[in-house]
Amino acid sequence: MTFKPAWLALAAFIATSAGAQTTVATTVAEWDFNGAFDAANGGYQGTTKHDFSQNGASIAFLSGSTTLTTQFVSSTGSTDPITNGKALNTANYAPQGTQSGVYGVQFGVDTSGYENIVFSFDQRNSATASAWTELLYTVDGESWLDAATYRMTRQGSFVNGLSFDFSSVLGVANNDSFAVRLVSIFAPGTSSYAGTTSAYAAGGTIRYDMVRFTGTEILAPVVPTPAVPEPATYALMLAGLGAVGLMARRRRAQ
Known part of the structure; x- marks a missing residue:
């Protein structure tokens, strides 16, 4: 079986956020x-x-x-x-x-x-x-x-x-x-x-x-604060990790 690139698994659990600043004259x-x-x-x-x-x-x-x-x-x-x-x-x-x-x-x-x-x-x-x-x-x-x-x-x-x-x-x-x-x-x-x-x-x-x-x-730079995953996101993360592990086992078996 041929698997798509790793982003298929990563997209299931990676979430990012960044702080943004706006300035007004x-x-x-x-x-x-x-x-x-x-x-x-x-x-x-x-x-x-x-x-x-x-x-x-x-x-x-x-x-x-x-x-x-x-x-x-x-x-x-x-x-x-x-x-x-x-x-x-x-x-x-x-x-x-x-x-x-x-x-x-x-x-x-x-x-x-x-x-x-x-x-x-x-x-x-x-x-x-x-x-x-x-x-x-x-x-x-x-x-x-x-x-x-x-x-x-x-x-x-x-x-x-x-x-x-x-x-x-x-x-x-x-x-x-x-x-x-x-x-x-x-x-x-x-x-x-x-x-x-x-x-x-x-x-x-x-x-x-x-x-x-x-x-x-002139504002001080804002350091992005990583988002805290919700419980449902943890489940997706675990599922994604499981999928990655399954892919690795199948490749070794082949």
Whole structure:
């Protein structure tokens, strides 16, 4: 008699199980720029302090020969769920033809315990602001690398959901020195700024809102726990072992 491979017997009693982990993206840090609500003074007052962070976060303003100015203005049109909230408005950028990549805003985020980091933000330009914004990042707090460039083609309304996925960028995950910069730059391949919809001017404004970093928590590996067989499974196991023994005896007899 010819017997099928051993899996016919093994399938009768082998049962395995494995633990599985699922991760969901969560907010690591966020700036909505709304601040405290004060009805006596017209509502939300605006703030540069992050409204949420898992481990800590920071903001800084980048200037050159002149000082970048900021104020809190309406967030209407952004993705902020608070309809009468605030956005961060920046102005007094570099004179035409000078200091590309110098002026802007920096956001630092401690990503310790998190990976698959994604950065997103809403941006609104005035007509004379630089149409081109560059995203830079650092993983050591000193050296800055280019991640992406964004071109704004309309003025006076937010472009929402601009983003960059850092998931595959080495050193971003689980790092207390990670930071990004959004800086105003020359039009690519030129030595001058291009305005968003008209001639560039240093007084052009760039407005930011809903700056957010998301990621997934780094979880410890799960060691699978062997399943404990039920009584019926033991019976199948014994039957399978008996079948294997019978096969061996018949082969010796032949």
